[in-house]
Amino acid sequence: MATRAEPHVVALDLGGSKLAAGRVDAGGRILERRDHETETSSEDALVAQLDAAIAELADEATRALGVGIPSLIDQRTGVPGASVNVPLAGLPLRSRLEERFGLPVALENDANGAAVAEHRLGAGRGTEHMILLTIGTGIGGGLILNGRLYRGAIGAAAELGHVTVALDGPACQGTCPGIGHLEALASGTAAERLAAEVAAGRPESALAREPELDGRALVRLAEAGDADARGVIDTIGRRLGAGVAGYVNVFNPEVVVIGGGFGAAGDFLLDPVREVVAEQALPTARDEVRIVPAELGPDAGLVGAGLVAFDLLAG
Template sequence: MSEKIVVGVDIGGTTIKVGICSSEGELLQTYEGPTEVEKGSEAVCNNIAQYARHIVEQSPYNWDQVEGVGIGIAGFLDIPNGIVKLSVNLHFNNVNLKAFLEDKLQKKVLVNNDANVAALGEAWAGAGRGVDNCVCYTLGTGVGGGVIVSGKIVEGFSCMAGELGHMSIVPDLEAIQCACGKMGCLETVSSATGIIRMAKDAVERGDRTSLSFVTNIMAKDVIDAAKAGDEVASRIVNRAAFYLGKSLAAVAVVLNPQRFIIGGGVSNAGDFLFDQIREVFKKVTPDIAQEGVEIVPAILGNNAGIVGAAGLIIRS
């Protein structure tokens, strides 16, 4: 085989996921191994290098065919230099991941924020395929995001572009403090954590809801209850969708993307959630800024990070 391949790496606090991608974004093979954070940053970096080598050795390809290795990692980064300034989950502090891996692997290595990388994965080979300009939201424990313009990740002056979950969008009288320290962030109402918080608050207030009988409330419980007609749960999901729709409207008049892609666990609510988001977006966005704009679910799931990491090499 003479075709070129790319290795993508998605680093999590528990597991490191590695994949081989073709130059067109097709995920050809995957592998995962333990992160072993407790052994220290050097051990984690060595694991990344080992798993990247291992997946190629176990494939029909050879190391000479590898164009480069892309890395997605959560944390505060110096993206141009591939330095992880701080990653709380991994206990990384000023780790020059790019230099370490290029020395170990003797290949080009590019490092980027995990949310940016997931967005690039969807843009390159997922729900954004064929679209040059798109914005991706990930609705999980928090609200992650990534902005793709002309096929490239928008990183911003200090590598903080695309922090969509920290748009201050909830009015002061309704706002609570976000984990970032500021008030009224989108993340406080539209993440799984925000939905769970609102549900628990309702139960503690004594609101009449079927959620009172759920021992350990999860976002899915709230969504399922809303679908079943529970009024309290419906209000919570409506609120999450409302502020999501408003945030899309704000982004639309700044960036005018062709497509919004929404992924993460909360997005599994499907059309029940998406229809509400689209309705709000249509209501509050100027006609010319919403014309032809699509709001669609992500399709790569847990593989978005691997594919997007590989895409860093192809799209650089």
């Protein structure tokens, strides 16, 4: 039984709608967890919520803080840049938390944290070269190369949703200036948009009768055998496969791990990804790569934030 005196870090996993907070031990176990609705009304309100969530869990055995946020982060300064769903852009968040709590603070992009967690404890265990994609409102990415998280020059690497897969495609989401990016074509949001188009063209279909045609409804209908829902997920999977084929050519990963809310579509989504990779990626890398579902589910972000905080302590 874990006690409060056990050495731990306090980890936060901040999303656009939910904030998970927990005490995490060096093995990535969540010792205690609290969930909150994210306060997005203003920067001040959100920062006050982060402070309160940490204060509630921190004690004399807290060694560091690990904070995962859905933002690009300049690791030289610890300042979030573009943030689609949370009002943190431009705030010196890392130094602010260091001063407030007097502890070392690891500030990390949420998908990078999830990649660390899946690599150490989940679907990427035992590999040296792993790619993580989280398919939800957008597409998050994380790269484990040579056994380590790859952050790029300033910490902004692995934005794997923001690569062009269609030169004449739609504008990307949020603040991204890109055109025809994978995120605009193969995210959960894109799946919902495609499902709405199919429903509009086929008013007698189960899709058209669905009161809230979101990713969850699509997965449920696909599991129940609905051909339209399966068709939509298949199309999204083939688009995703085009992106993954490119990553296989560039990075030669051992495993590509696919998670996020829409990752719940499982093999309905992964099988077309595997097919396109087998058809279009270069031999021999394509023959060796495994494309698998994430294993840690919604805990990956919190566990990952905790692990990167322990990494900071280890230097």
